[in-house]
Amino acid sequence: MSRLLLLCFCLAAVQLQAQPLGLPAVPIPANNPMSADKIELGERLFNDVRFSSTAQISCSTCHDAEKAFADYPLSVSLGIRDLAGTRNAPTVVNAAYNKTQFWDGRSPDLEDQSQHPFVNPVEMGLPNHQPILLVIRNDPDYRQAFDRVFHIEAGAITMEHVKMAIAAFERTLVSGDSPFDRFYFGGDDTAMSDAAKRGFDVFLKDGRCVSCHTIEQDHALFTDHRFHNIGIGINDMAGRV
Numbered sequence: 001m002s003r004l005l006l007l008c009f010c011l012a013a014v015q016l017q018a019q020p021l022g023l024p025a026v027p028i029p030a031n032n033p034m035s036a037d038k039i040e041l042g043e044r045l046f047n048d049v050r051f052s053s054t055a056q057i058s059c060s061t062c063h064d065a066e067k068a069f070a071d072y073p074l075s076v077s078l079g080i081r082d083l084a085g086t087r088n089a090p091t092v093v094n095a096a097y098n099k100t101q102f103w104d105g106r107s108p109d110l111e112d113q114s115q116h117p118f119v120n121p122v123e124m125g126l127p128n129h130q131p132i133l134l135v136i137r138n139d140p141d142y143r144q145a146f147d148r149v150f151h152i153e154a155g156a157i158t159m160e161h162v163k164m165a166i167a168a169f170e171r172t173l174v175s176g177d178s179p180f181d182r183f184y185f186g187g188d189d190t191a192m193s194d195a196a197k198r199g200f201d202v203f204l205k206d207g208r209c210v211s212c213h214t215i216e217q218d219h220a221l222f223t224d225h226r227f228h229n230i231g232i233g234i235n236d237m238a239g240r241v
Contacts, residue, residue, distance in 0.1 A: 020176025022185050024219045026096045028171065032111065032164045041145045042169025045162060050135045051118055053125035054080045059117065059166070062089035069093050069173060083122035096171040099225040110167035115159055129159045136162070185218065 019025065028034055045051070046059045062077045063069040069092040071077050077085040087103050095101065101113035117123040118132060126132070136142040137154040146157050149165065180200075182191035192200070203209040213222040 020174060020181075022178065022181030022220055023094075023174060023176035024097070024216075024221075026171050026174060029109070029111070032167060034168055034171065035149065037145070038149045038165050038168045039172055040169075041149055042165035042167070044142075044145070045166050046169055048135075051124060051126070051132045052080055053127075053131075056080070057124050059114075062117075062123075063092045077123070079120070079123040080125040085120075085122055092170050092173050093175045094173070094221065096174060097221050105227060110170050111163040114163050114166040114170075129162075132162060133157060133159070181220070184215070184220070 046063075049055055049058045049061075051058065057080055062071045062079075064071060071089045074088050076087060077089045079085060090103055095110065099105075101107040101110060102116075107113035107116065115129065118126050118129060136146065136157055143154045143157075146152060146154070146161060150157075150161050152161070179191045179196070182188045183197075203213075212224050212226070212228060214220075214224050215222070
């Protein structure tokens, strides 16, 4: 079973304690460097239900840590007043490596993605982002935290700062060192069962799964970060959800 790691950062140096086996280095945008304070702030924002119109839904409602930061077993996510969305929530685990965000890839990065659920009418239901800023600017703990991270006064806090903090937290949610990683990259022949090894052989050969779910020389994210037409069709998919 994969080990979910909340990456640890130290003081101003912010150095990764250990790179999980089977994963590449987490890409960090130059304009949003990591810090322990920023990660802590992002985690608080991620879990704050006040950023929804009913004060009952947070990011973590659908991206539940107890469910691998998704909302299994729901086929579609439920937002404010149990309104049903059109898809279920993708996991945030390893989303730091995605080239685009959301199932349809409409957001280019975690920073951009984080702002949209707040104003989705069936997710968190806010009319705009202003209620979020009002909560933050009137919360003494938030004011101190934003000043500590961004060195700004309450009136200068914007959604750009909110987005950067949430994205920084999400970049700590990575999972590696799985039995496959230990077998393939670590050379531990006992890490996978015989059945799993037979399945891996099909994955590589007859199944040709690896054509899209790629494995690199020193890591495996099992994706080529592309969208593929696999012949399901919009109508068939709509009937399933």
